Amino acid sequence: MRLAGVALVLLSVGCAKDSERAASAREALAPDVLAGVLRASPLPPVPVDPTNAFADDPRAAHFGRVLFYDERFSANGEISCATCHDPDLGWADGSVTAAGLSSFGLHTPSLWNVAHNRWFFWDGRADTLWSQAVEPWEHPNEMGGDRVSFVRLLAADEELSGLYTELFGPLPDVQGWPATAKPVSGGGSHPMQMAWDEMSEESQEAATRVIVNLAKSVAAFERLIVTSETAFDRYVRGLRDGDPEDLSALGPEELHGMELFFSDARCHLCHHGPFFTDLEFHDVRLPYETGADGEPVREMGRWDGIQAVLKSPLNSEGVYSDSPAGEGEGGPVISGSAHGHLEYLLRSTHTKGEFKTPGLRNVGKTAPYTHRGIYESLEQVIAHYSELADAPPKRHEDVEEILVPVHLAEVEVAALAAFLRSLDSPYAGSELRPLNVD
Ligand code: HEC
Ligand code: HEC
Numbered sequence: 001m002r003l004a005g006v007a008l009v010l011l012s013v014g015c016a017k018d019s020e021r022a023a024s025a026r027e028a029l030a031p032d033v034l035a036g037v038l039r040a041s042p043l044p045p046v047p048v049d050p051t052n053a054f055a056d057d058p059r060a061a062h063f064g065r066v067l068f069y070d071e072r073f074s075a076n077g078e079i080s081c082a083t084c085h086d087p088d089l090g091w092a093d094g095s096v097t098a099a100g101l102s103s104f105g106l107h108t109p110s111l112w113n114v115a116h117n118r119w120f121f122w123d124g125r126a127d128t129l130w131s132q133a134v135e136p137w138e139h140p141n142e143m144g145g146d147r148v149s150f151v152r153l154l155a156a157d158e159e160l161s162g163l164y165t166e167l168f169g170p171l172p173d174v175q176g177w178p179a180t181a182k183p184v185s186g187g188g189s190h191p192m193q194m195a196w197d198e199m200s201e202e203s204q205e206a207a208t209r210v211i212v213n214l215a216k217s218v219a220a221f222e223r224l225i226v227t228s229e230t231a232f233d234r235y236v237r238g239l240r241d242g243d244p245e246d247l248s249a250l251g252p253e254e255l256h257g258m259e260l261f262f263s264d265a266r267c268h269l270c271h272h273g274p275f276f277t278d279l280e281f282h283d284v285r286l287p288y289e290t291g292a293d294g295e296p297v298r299e300m301g302r303w304d305g306i307q308a309v310l311k312s313p314l315n316s317e318g319v320y321s322d323s324p325a326g327e328g329e330g331g332p333v334i335s336g337s338a339h340g341h342l343e344y345l346l347r348s349t350h351t352k353g354e355f356k357t358p359g360l361r362n363v364g365k366t367a368p369y370t371h372r373g374i375y376e377s378l379e380q381v382i383a384h385y386s387e388l389a390d391a392p393p394k395r396h397e398d399v400e401e402i403l404v405p406v407h408l409a410e411v412e413v414a415a416l417a418a419f420l421r422s423l424d425s426p427y428a429g430s431e432l433r434p435l436n437v438d
Contacts, residue, residue: 018242025239025247029259034239036262036272041236043274046115046223050323051128051316054167054216055223063163064221067214069434070160072153073137075101075144081136081218084108087429090366091225096373100142105289107373110366113359115223118279122355122371123305127342128321129222131314133215138182146182146192147211148174148199154210168213172206181207208313212320221432227361228427232258235422250422257419260412265385267416269402276360276423281305283353284403285391286370286384296392302354306347317342353395364421378417386413 026034054060067073071080079100084093091111098108106122114120120132136142137150154160155171164171181195196204231249238246250258261267270278281302288296309315317324355371369375375384384390386408408416 022242033262053322060220064217125305125308130215130219227425257415281354302351
């Protein structure tokens with residue numbers, strides 16, 4: 001009893017000290033900085049996805065992992081999702097722009113924490129993680145596969161067909177189907193489209209159901225690609241519990257960068273919350289690319305993305321969604337989800353040229369940056385925001401008003417970059433690597 005009493009006294013002394021330390025560390029920050037910092041940590045759990053009944057099925061995640069690394073789902077048998085989303089390169093490819101079957105002018109985004117997104121692709125033209133995956137498999141620049149070949153591939157491979165049928169039941173009978181076929185956007189006379197048009201509606205629906213099931217499995221796998229605790233998270237824990245070791249996780253330069261990020265540098269106006277993104281779209285006025293005709297290329301970005309997601313037969317409200325009405329068995333739809341929000345999408349002129357705000361966790365590991373990979377370093381990105389010296393003239397009247405030059409001194413650029421690097425997580429995702437190498 002006596003011992004316990006002593007221990008209790010010691011403990012409460014410790015607590016008093018810790019809570020005092022926490023309070024004074026919090027008081028050292030301006031109130032708006034403190035509010036932004038506390039909102040950014042810790043990470044919430046991966047949100048439920050009622051549109052994917054297999055989202056949290058470990059068997060689906062296992063199958064999805066196998067598929068993610070399988071090069072046979074490409075037209076030349078040499079490209080898998082991991083070719084461009086390599087765990088050793090931050091689930092991206094380290095290149096300026098991606099190269100699949102042919103190169104295309106977009107930078108590969110990292111897949112860290114991807115399941116927390118509301119929209120997918122730089123222009124947000126997919127509103128679920130699973131519907132996103134269908135596009136790279138079939139896109140002529142990426143993997144160039146097709147859903148009919150995929151059914152044949154599954155049927156001919158014992159391991160794949162075993163994994164598939166255990167989850168989704170028997171594969172459709174491909175007798176009488178063309179060898180290859182898929183819907184091709186704008187491709188009325190494309191041989192794949194013509195073969196597709198010859199299939200019965202029932203067969204088309206059966207083949208689409210299969211690629212959707214594969215995509216839902218890949219999505220279940222992608223939900224596991226989650227960053228671990230960072231120096232920043234330890235510091236924020238320190239702000240709450242006063243542990244001196246936690247509080248010292250960020251040094252003076254990183255703290256300076258953090259204060260700038262959440263105040264004068266205005267970064268938090270678009271990059272906020274636990275993933276440092278508002279999950280929405282903005283035009284940060286990157287320099288235009290010059291087209292073949294010598295004219296600046298004015299990308300449409302979100303303007304086209306909105307049109308595409310509304311038209312897509314694979315959107316969250318279509319027949320392939322497991323919860324087309326916007327509700328689900330899986331629990332409440334979290335506020336971050338786009339699910340059930342398509343009707344509110346407004347295609348106004350300011351969406352022209354807007355791209356998705358990327359999350360910034362692990363950003364130190366995923367250079368180069370932006371949707372065209374035009375900046376090699378974090379310092380270059382920050383220099384752009386500082387003066388907007390390389391920005392083209394404003395595109396239209398109602399262009400982004402949040403974005404103004406913030407005029408940073410060189411030490412401030414360095415401090416912001418140091419802060420961003422404190423968001424790098426040590427976890428490398430080793431158990432998410434290909435099965436045959438672990
Ligand atoms: C040839 C390289 C390449 C391959 C192969 C590839 N991707 Fe991507 N991925 C990209 C690029 C580039 C983008 C951005 C394209 C865009 O926004 O239009 C992207 C975007 C994504 C996104 C959206 C991320 C976000 O935050 O919006 C996800 C998820 C994704 N890919 C998963 C996959 C999966 C799953 C596969 C395999 C089925 C795959 N990718 C195959 C290059 C590739
Ligand atoms: C108006 C909203 C907005 C503001 C303010 C803003 N950003 Fe961004 N940020 C974005 C968007 C949108 C992109 C993607 C742009 C693109 O690729 O077209 C981006 C891209 C980035 C990237 C590249 C990430 C990657 O993975 O490619 C970094 C780093 C970044 N911002 C950091 C910052 C910092 C630091 C600040 C403050 C100095 C800041 N941002 C201010 C919206 C904003």
